[in-house]
Amino acid sequence: MKYASVTIDAMRTKAIRLFDAAILAAHPGHAVERALRNTTLDSDGTLFLIAVGKAAVPMMRAAINHVAASSTFEALAVTNPENAAPVVGCRVLQSGHPVPDAAGEAAGRAVEELLGKAGPRDRVIAFISGGGSALLPAPAKGITLEEKARVNKVLLGSGLEINDMNHIRQQLSRLKGGGLLRAAAPAPVTAYILSDVVGDDLRAIASGPTVAPIGTRASAKALLEQANIWNDMPASVQAHLSGAELDIETLPTADNHLIASNRQSLDAMRAACPEAQIINDRLEGNVANVAPQLAEIFRALPQDEPAVLLFGGETTVTLSGNGKGGRNQDLALRIALQDIPGDWVFLSGGTDGRDGPTDAAGGLVDAGSLARMKAAGVNPEALLANNDAYAALDASGDLLMTGGTGTNVADVQIFIRS
DSSP: OOOSOHHHHHHHHHHHHHHHHHHHHTOHHHHHHHHTTTOOBOOSSEEEEEEESTTHHHHHHHHHTTBOTTOEEEEEEEEOGGGOOOBTTBEEEEOOSSSOOHHHHHHHHHHHHHHTTOOTTOEEEEEEOTTHHHHSOOBOTTOOHHHHHHHHHHHHTBTOOHHHHHHHHHTTBSSTTTHHHHHHTTSOEEEEEEOOSTTOOTTTGGGOTTSOOSSOHHHHHHHHHHTTOGGGSOHHHHHHHTSOOOOOTTOOOOEEEEEEOHHHHHHHHHHHSTTOEEEEEEEOSBHHHHHHHHHHHHHTSOTTSOEEEEEEEOOBOBOOSOOOOOHHHHHHHHHHTSOOOSSEEEEEEETTSOOSSSSOOEEEEETTHHHHHHHTTOOHHHHHHTTOHHHHHHHHTOEEOOOOOSOOOOEEEEEEEO
């Protein structure tokens, strides 16, 4: 598709280049290599390697390269179908994302069975990345997978922050919120973690399988009530969250290491573009509120000066229609609808290459996007109201398509003005 001017085309190319730099900085294989530099993985007994998340495959590949030749090891990786690939010496399982499925439940049992072999002379090393929460459902006793999937769907459309969603998910799982530590006991656990969570709270990344839970059943129930979705929860979930609390005082501890994050990706973009400014590395909130706030920042920039502004974090979107899209596409479309003077481009993308249940990473809009949508015969406001940002951005040639990136460190936003 042709865009409004050579200037805009050049800015779009630059935005994509910076987005690529963000993804490269979060490459999970490189992150594991950095973390294990000059390190050999070994054990007095058996070494158990577990990788869970969208970045499980490259993390596991890098890890196996560091296993001592004399060590006996067993390895299991769980990831989404798009990022699945063979790993020599490792069993790779695929499961559903963002909605948990039967394959994920089977993967959860496989992880528990493998960890059940571990004894005090063995060692467990876990590699955790974003997406692990949905990819490894292990519903608490009395809750079915279908009910867990229903809860997840409600949460994704609730507008709750990711930390709050993970708080609730932890309380409905056997493996989340430190559950992996219980399953591995008495073997010691070391975890290498790639963060997709704003602020890098280890309790929230993949719902914290190797750390203590964010809260309690009672506090999870309170969050659901505050979001007015308690009555949307299945009866089994309501009963579970109203029941007796688990004793977290006896939860084993792990040696946890954060090896890649959204902030590191923002720093990489700034290194690739020295004139860029990191404005906000904790961009959160509902896109309906975030978009006008960003537009105010863009309008306040001096008109006669170029600018490159960087943002990172994870916004939310409230579902009220039945269209197709995700938080990044929704945010990009909302920016396109704002009155921003001059020639500019705005990119909002998920570093995992997937925004919501779509094949797009997000959106890349510019000063001519709205005109292209209308020329294509679509009503962007009506599509937005139906949560159908995908259709609007597709009409204007503004979908950001990368394919699965094999990593996940939340979202980044880039604003460029000539």
